[in-house]
Amino acid sequence: MTAATTNPSPFKADLLSDTLTRPSDAMRAAMARAEVGDDVFGEDPTLRALEERVADLLGHEAALFTPSGSMANQLGVRLHVRQGEELIGDSLAHVVRAELGAAAVLSGISSRTWVSERGRFRADDAAALMITGAGPYQVCTALVIVENTHNFGGGTVQSLDEIRRARTVTRERGVAMHLDGARLFNAHVASGVSVGDYGREFDTVSVCLSKGLGAPVGSVLAGSADAMAESRIWRKRFGGGMRQAGILAAAGLFALEHNVERLADDHARARRAAEAMAEVAPGSVDLATVETNIVIVDVAAAGWTSAAFVEAALAAGVRTYAVGPGAVRLVWHLDVDDAGTDVAIDVLTALLRSAPTA
Ligand SMILES: Cc1ncc(COP(=O)(O)O)c(C=O)c1O
Incomplete structure (x- = not known):
């Protein structure tokens, strides 16, 4: 491209x-050709195709297109963390430091962080900070956030072994895991680990089409069919229900086809x-x-x-x-x-x- x-x-x-990145001429042509419908009524065939493709790639049942990576992340937060509970992540995480307090504002939750070396994820850091079963005494941890690659860490690729170790601990303790995969395709290309192998370790995964992949707008959240049905409602409530968004989805499909490797x-x-x-x-x-x-x-x-x-x-x-x-x-x-x-x-x-x- x-x-x-x-x-x-x-x-x-x-x-x-x-x-x-500015969409290439070929991407613009694909957008212009897109078949569209009203996605709030679930009638946009190009958007459906994108959601199915991304769900499949990430090893999840379903997916949901969002206008931004921040919204995809915040829908993940909203799904897993109830009011008064907390998410935990590293202190440089985009969800914690660059989404303008959205988790507190939109979901009424708190966040705690551990200090990492360049955003490098270690299961022990998450396990040490997690609080579960604290009854009415302390805030309970409901979600661990992992960012891969890590933006403010400098493009750090996360270890699948560390993620799997964390998954074992979080499963035992009833804590969900969300992957902020804004640059997950960079992680895949650098490490050779498939995005599905990363994605399957998490309850929900967000990926951005509008970063290295070169689409002008859009991210996708993936998870179970039930979780995505619930997120579809919350996306509308957050003001992210879109109509003929197949024009944007066409750019995303083009990006996945041409701009990953x-x-x-x-x-x-x-x-x-x-x-x-x-x-x-x-x-x-x-x-x-x-x-x-x-x-x-x-x-x-x-x-x-x-x-x-x-x-x-x-x-x-x-x-x-x-x-x-x-x-x-x-x-x-x-x-x-x-x-x-x-x-x-x-x-x-x-x-x-x-x-x-x-
Ligand atoms: C790691 C990471 N997550 C999420 C986002 C949010 O994406 P958006 O700008 O589309 O809201 C960004 C944006 O730079 C990011 O770097």
């Missing part, structure tokens, strides 16, 4: 996020850039942490603040994102090709070589 020619990126290399290209480009930066500025990138399409650069190690670095890179046409006072995140996706990667490497290595004058 080639990038859209209708509205190309204004940047030489836009590494801000993999959410900003090519994620390996994003991973390879991220690694190539990481290696170049590590070479010119030792300590700026820990190559062992570059697992998928995300690279976290320790610009402080090269004498920069992240704000100054982001600004200087932008002035040279490369957009990046500050994730801490001294750390900058770079994300590869299908609108950054080899030539864009070359530009990014030139710009970013030149900056890392020369810390700003005071």
Whole structure:
């Protein structure tokens, strides 16, 4: 798949996020051809086809299309956690830190977190924090969230063995597990583990079509048929019932068909850039942490603040994102090709070589 020619990126290399891909011309053509109906009445054939395809891929009975990954996650939370109960996850998890308190606002629940190393999931962390059977004395844990790959952790791929160990513990203790799989296809491509093998370990799974897969809008929640029937009601209540959404589903189906295996290209480009930066500025990138399409650069190690670095890179046409006072995140996706990667490497290595004058 080639990038859209209708509205190309204004940047030489836009590494801000993999959410900003523009649908390719071929994807737009597929959207234009989509057969549609009113999905609130369950009559959109393209949407049905997408939901069936994703349920099948993820090893679940049914699936539900949502406008965003946040809504898919929050529907999962709503399903598993009753008012006054809690979810637990790592302190960098998107559900905990980047969904604007939705779990508290929409479901009336609390969240507790453990500290992880770059978002790496360990069953023992979850088991140690979980509280079950506490009667009227303490908040009960109803849900464990796992994020794979882990966004703010830097694209970290989770271990299936750790997930399985957690599954054994949560089963024994009656706690549900939800997978925030916004980038589950990146995890699959990097690890070789099928998305179904990851997905089957969870009660519910969300995947995003609008990140590395390149669709303009949409995520999918998967789970049991009963859970999805209930989530369909809650999706409407949350304001996410959509009408002729088959146009969006067509983009999702196109993405699943054409844009999964090519994620390996994003991973390879991220690694190539990481290696170049590590070479010119030792300590700026820990190559062992570059697992998928995300690279976290320790610009402080090269004498920069992240704000100054982001600004200087932008002035040279490369957009990046500050994730801490001294750390900058770079994300590869299908609108950054080899030539864009070359530009990014030139710009970013030149900056890392020369810390700003005071
Ligand atoms: C790990 C993760 N989960 C969920 C989401 C939410 O997706 P959306 O922006 O579609 O709500 C994101 C978005 O970046 C994400 O990185």
